[in-house]
Amino acid sequence: MVSEAGPRTLRTPQAGPTAREFDTGSGAGAWLAAMAEGAEDPGRLERGRRYAREGNVGPVTVAPGAVSASVRGSRTRPYAARVRLPVLADAAWGRLLDALAAEEARSSALLVRGAASAAAHGALAEAAQEAQVGLLPEPGEPVPACTCPDRGRPCKHAAALSYQTALLLDEDPLLLLLLRGRPETEVLDDLAWRAPSRAPGAARQRRPGVSARAALATGIRPPLPPVEPLPPAPARIEPPSAEGSGAPDAEVLAFLATSAAARAWELLDEAQQPCDGPPVAEPRRSAAQAGGNRSSPPGSRTTAAAVSAGQLSVWDDAVRLAATHPDFTGRGTFSRRFAALAHAVGTDARGLARAAAAWRQGGQLGLRLLEAAWEPPAGGFDRARGALAAAGLPRLAIEGNRLTDEAGGVQLRYAADGRWYPYRAGPDGEWWPEGAADADPAAVLRGLLES
Numbered sequence: 001m002v003s004e005a006g007p008r009t010l011r012t013p014q015a016g017p018t019a020r021e022f023d024t025g026s027g028a029g030a031w032l033a034a035m036a037e038g039a040e041d042p043g044r045l046e047r048g049r050r051y052a053r054e055g056n057v058g059p060v061t062v063a064p065g066a067v068s069a070s071v072r073g074s075r076t077r078p079y080a081a082r083v084r085l086p087v088l089a090d091a092a093w094g095r096l097l098d099a100l101a102a103e104e105a106r107s108s109a110l111l112v113r114g115a116a117s118a119a120a121h122g123a124l125a126e127a128a129q130e131a132q133v134g135l136l137p138e139p140g141e142p143v144p145a146c147t148c149p150d151r152g153r154p155c156k157h158a159a160a161l162s163y164q165t166a167l168l169l170d171e172d173p174l175l176l177l178l179l180r181g182r183p184e185t186e187v188l189d190d191l192a193w194r195a196p197s198r199a200p201g202a203a204r205q206r207r208p209g210v211s212a213r214a215a216l217a218t219g220i221r222p223p224l225p226p227v228e229p230l231p232p233a234p235a236r237i238e239p240p241s242a243e244g245s246g247a248p249d250a251e252v253l254a255f256l257a258t259s260a261a262a263r264a265w266e267l268l269d270e271a272q273q274p275c276d277g278p279p280v281a282e283p284r285r286s287a288a289q290a291g292g293n294r295s296s297p298p299g300s301r302t303t304a305a306a307v308s309a310g311q312l313s314v315w316d317d318a319v320r321l322a323a324t325h326p327d328f329t330g331r332g333t334f335s336r337r338f339a340a341l342a343h344a345v346g347t348d349a350r351g352l353a354r355a356a357a358a359w360r361q362g363g364q365l366g367l368r369l370l371e372a373a374w375e376p377p378a379g380g381f382d383r384a385r386g387a388l389a390a391a392g393l394p395r396l397a398i399e400g401n402r403l404t405d406e407a408g409g410v411q412l413r414y415a416a417d418g419r420w421y422p423y424r425a426g427p428d429g430e431w432w433p434e435g436a437a438d439a440d441p442a443a444v445l446r447g448l449l450e451s
Helices: 027-037 042-053 090-102 104-111 117-131 156-171 175-179 184-196 250-269 305-307 313-322 336-345 349-371 381-389 441-450
Strands: 008-010 060-063 066-071 077-086 144-145 397-399 402-405 411-416 420-425 431-433
Touching: 027 042, 027 156, 042 156, 060 090, 060 156, 060 175, 060 349, 077 156, 090 104, 090 184, 104 184, 144 156, 156 175, 250 313, 250 420, 250 441, 313 336, 313 349, 336 349, 349 420, 349 431, 381 402, 381 411, 381 441, 411 441, 420 441
Parallel strands: none
Antiparallel strands: 008 060, 060 066, 066 077, 077 144, 397 402, 402 411, 411 420, 420 431
C-alpha cells in the first residue's frame, strides 16, 4: 500500500558526492552502488557526477517510489529526470517496524531527535537485515528515466539526480522510508506505539477508533465515549540505553520524561475533579515585603488568572520541578542537577529550595504567597486576631496579609483562598514555608508553636 503522504522537495548543496564517500551498508551507499552496477556506460556516470558538482540539479522531489528533479544539460531548457524505486508491501513494513521496536537502541536512534545520522543509518540497516526486508536499494531496482534524447540507462541527467539523491539520503536516512512508500511521520508514529512493547509475545492491541478522514466525512458526530478511569500515578522513568555521538544525555531525558509524565497525570487528575466555586481573586500586592523576602527572578510574576488556569512561566516550571520531581526531595537536597536548575533560572540552590517548599505547601498560589505581600479585604483576615486572642495564643504584629511573631520566629500568611499558611524563620534570616495551610489561624499557629 503506497502512503497518501505528499512528496517532499529538498535542496542539496552544489558539491556532489562520490561513491567512495558512503558506506555501502547505508542508504546513500547502497543507492549509488545499485545505480553503478546497473549502469550500461560508466562514462555517463562520470558526466552525471560532474553535472551534480557543477550545480546543474535543481531541487529534488522525494515521493513514495520515486525521486525527480530538473537537470540542466547542454541545451537551454532543463530536462526532467526521474528514478523509480519499488515500494515495500504492508507485510514487509510490519516486519521492519517490529525489528526496529524490538531493540531499544534501534528505536531510540530513530525516535530521539538530534541523534546522530550514523546511528539512524545503522538502526535501519540492522533491522532490515534481521527482518529480511529489502529496505536498501539493490542492483536492478532503481529505474532511471529522462526527457532527454539519450537512451542510455542511466543518462547523465538521471545519473546527476542519483548523486544528489545519495547526498540527501546521507544527510537524512529517514528519507529512504518515504522513498520506499511511507512518510517519516507515519513510520515514527507506528514505531512509537510498538516500542514500549518489547517483551516476546507481548500483546499489541490498538484501541478502537476511526480515522480523521472518516470522522470528518460527515457532519454527524457520534456521542463522546465515557471518560476512562485515572491510571496509577507514573513511577520514575529509567534512562534509555541509547548511545552515540550527538545523542542527548540519557539522564537528562529520563529526568524530563519523569517530570512530564507526573505533570500530565496531575493535569488529568485535576481535569476529572468537579469544579466548585469561582476562581481565586488576584491579591493586591503592597510595596512592603515582609520578612526580608528576596525579589523573585525576572519574569517570575504571573497573574491570578494564569495561576487558576494552570499556566506556568519558566520560573514556575522550574520551581514545580524542584518541588515535585522524585530526584529532588527535602529542603537540603542541593545536588549538582538541583544547583544547575537554580542557576538556569537566576537564583541559587537555597532560593530555589525555599520556592519549592512554598510550591509543596500551596502550588502556584503558595509560590505567589512567598513572593509578594498584599492587602486583604475586610473579613476573614480581620477576625483572625480575635480568634487567636480567644484561643490564648500570642499577639502577632500585622503587616499586609501577614501576622508575625518576630521573637518566636513564626508567621502566618493569609492567602486569597481564605486559608492561613504557616511560616518559620530560618537560620538564613528568611521566612520558610512550614506545614499545611488551614482556614483556622489558631490551629495553624498552635501547630507552629508545638512543633
